Amino acid sequence: MKYQHTNRPGFWLGFIDFFTAGLFFLVYMRLGLQDELESVLGHKVMPYWMAYLLGIPTLFVYTLVWMARISEELKGKAEEMEIPGPHTSWWHMFGWNVFGLVLMGPAVATHRFFRTLNLIERKLNESGAGDEGE
DSSP states (O other), X not given: OOXXXXXXXXXXXXXXXXHTTTHHHHHHIXXXXXXXXXXXXXXXXXXXXXHHHHHGGGTTHHHHHHHHHXXXXXXXXXXXXXXXXXXXOHHHHHHXXXXXXXXXXHHHHHXXXXXXXXXXXXXXXXXXXXXXXX
């Protein structure tokens, strides 16, 4: 898979998602992001829509933990590929979403998440690893 979307504006995606209470990412994940995450990480992950539904009765704590777990895996992948940081992480995603809520923390966390993903995908494209399956 050659990664086409390696310059996502993470802050604005997070900003939109914040004001749509996560509904934006329900659509965005279905438009290919879920497949890209699985390709980059090398394994299937629980679909976001399922994490979203499980998050409703937990006031979206479940959804946040799902996203934080993916963030930590992306951090590990970036470190494995020796991509310079700063990277997303479990605590960066969780902390900004919980403690930085009034400071637009979710947008900050989403920016770092997409920054890390963009860098990984660019490096995979450069190395030719992103060409598999075409």
